[in-house]
Amino acid sequence: MQIIHALSEVSDRYRALFVDLWGCVHDGVRPYPGAVEALRAYRAGGGHVILVTNSPRPRAGVAEQIAEMGVTDDAYDDIATSGDSARTAMYRGAVGTRVWHLGPEFDAGFFQPPAVLDDPLAVERVPLEQAEGIVCTGPLDPFADPSVMRPQFLAAKTRGLKLLCANPDIVVDRGGVREWCAGAYAELYTEMGGESLYFGKPHPPIYDLARRRLGQIADVSDASILAIGDGPATDAAGAMGEDLDLLFISGGLGAEETATPEGGHPDPGKLNTYLAATGVAPTYVIGTLR
Template identity: 80%
Template structure:
């Protein structure tokens, strides 16, 4: 493992990058200092940037969202989202044709059939007591403990409903506020004895999608791809499972535990403890993407 202070120290070793968004490029409110510039500089050298996000939104929705946040389109080449991977599964009938949508109203775009499917299964959103399955794009209230869903989950588990999780992230930091994601709900459902289906990081479907999006631009072997992320259970586990080199961002979700100050590098001892506890074995570590 090598601690670096700038992406440019290692970027010339890779022809493409799979880059996490939240906690690496932006914090849900604004771009993180230096991240956009680092990606723009890499692309100017001929490198390809695929944004690899566990957002439940389709690719176009994420593009619009990050434009509003302030991430320009010249910082990346394409986007692969957990939402797109999960939508394909849903429209292939993974959880039935009548589904209960557990998630905020702004995720309604999830229910638009993806263009890549010629004959998508018709999907109808119905109340829980009429549903054949659950589609979870996130909590109704991102600040509420997932346990508030126990009554609904007990009823669903008793009926044997599967839960399709459109975003495996457990939490994200929106500015200074930590919020729960769909992954926390899916985790609870599984712990209660229900069956949860995952399609985003660290699971293979989203990496298959990312490779397809990359192949549309350039033919790159896995040895030429660098994965960048801050989530031990998602970004890191996914990169390690796919045998991709990993640049771990210590100043994201693990900033406190690794002693990473804004714009600085992690405390080596705290970092070593954190990596051992989380099972992360990165190729490189950097405080923040820059």
């Protein structure tokens, strides 16, 4: 493992980057200082950037969302989202055609059939008691403990309903405030004996999608791809499972544990303790993407 101070120290070893968004490029409110500039510089040097995010939104929705934050489209080539992977599976019948949607109404775009399917099934949102399956895009209240869903999950599990998780993230930090994500609900459902289906990081479908998006631009081997992320259970586990080199961002979810100050570098001792505790074995570590 090598602690670096700038992406440019190692970027010339790779032809493409698979870059996480939340915790790496932005904090849910605004871009991190230097992150967008680092990606622009990498692309200007001939590299390719695929944003790989566990957002439940389609890629067009993510592009619009990050543009409003100030992440301009010259910082990346394409986007692979957990939402696109999960949505394709849903319209192929992964959890039936009558589904109960657990998530905020602003995720309604998830229920638009993907253009990549020639003959998508007709999927209808219905109340839980009429549903054949559950589609979870996120919590209705991101600050409420997931256990509030136990009564509904018990009823669903008893009926053998599968839960499709559109975002495997457990938590995110929005502007420094921690929120629950869809992955926490899927985790609870599984603990209660239900079956949860995942399509985002660290699971293979989103990496297959990212490789397809990259393949439309250039033919790049896995050895020439660097994954960048801050989530031990998602970004890091996914990169390690796919045998990709990993640049771990210590100033994201693990900022407190690694003693990484804003814009600074991790404490080496605390970093090593954190990596050992989480099972993360990165190729490189950086405080923040820059």
